[in-house]
Amino acid sequence: MEVRETSLSMADPMISQKAKYALRALSALARGDGKQPRQISEIAASQSIPKKFLEQILLDLKREGIVRSLRGKQGGYLLVRPSAEVTFGEVLRIIDGPLAPLPCLSITAYRRCDDCDGEVSCEIRHVFQKVVEAERAALFSLTIADGISMADEAVAGEPVPEEA
Amino acid sequence: MEVRETSLSMADPMISQKAKYALRALSALARGDGKQPRQISEIAASQSIPKKFLEQILLDLKREGIVRSLRGKQGGYLLVRPSAEVTFGEVLRIIDGPLAPLPCLSITAYRRCDDCDGEVSCEIRHVFQKVVEAERAALFSLTIADGISMADEAVAGEPVPEEA
């Protein structure tokens, strides 16, 4: 349909395209009135998300209780909880999997590092423990509603973007 | 050589195996006396890193001025700076690339998000800006020396690990 620049992919810590789509779709839902469902096609069009891909994403979010759906004509998706109660952390976990940078630091999918003899004596584990703590604190305190209000405030504070 | 359990790969935010190897190798170098070079083979053996892979990693670190090498017999690698001045952040950037979760938040490889109309109005950009700030603060304050001292303290504080 559209030609999309191929990724120039920038290694590991990037969130996936799928997660971006998920968060954008949730923002779109959050901007609705919360009563009337919004359709996959409508969201896909407004956010430039491939429709069939978005279908899968919304299904994932539904299975995890973030959104609910209504079928048939007049159907669509709705947030289950208010957007101020949906954190970026939980969405990322659903879409991209564990947040931890090492398997041995994951809360949801703990696993010993294959090559690491002792976790206590592992130099990098201790450091990444601190890193992931900082990360989690941010990810689980910031919500879809925060994203929206930060964006809206930024737009308000910057009127008439002039030519660069 | 050894059979390694195949990754059970846990999605995005994980640091790469290569970065783990790099950080472990640097820790190994840091534990040396800083005068006598340590050989690739020695480090590879002591840290269970595939030797040829470690060669590449050390070359990357050399190009970026983290380590230096001596060739020929008696050769090997040395840290350029004291381990207390080598941060996890800079090593990760060298090995895994940009730290930012979105291209439009990268300091070293800024790039507009293809699908994002306006950065100012992008809900997820504002949130991830906060997240990556927290992450960077941790990654650039913690050093190889910190990793070592944290590990050593943890080991000292936990004598005779009993059977679980």
Place this chain on the structure above:
DNA sequence: CATATCTCTACCAAGTTTATAGAGTTAACG
């Protein structure tokens, strides 16, 4: 000149990501 070491480039198998395809299910509406 033999040998131990680092250096460089190319290659490749397996897995992941980002989709696309298409058949099925459900509810509203006339």
Place this chain on the structure above:
DNA sequence: CGTTAACTCTATAAACTTGGTAGAGATATG
């Protein structure tokens, strides 16, 4: 009722990334 607009589910595939291997070369020591 039957048509249609929506969601649901499973399968498939191209492009890319990761983790690792191979092998020829360069250089210092003795």
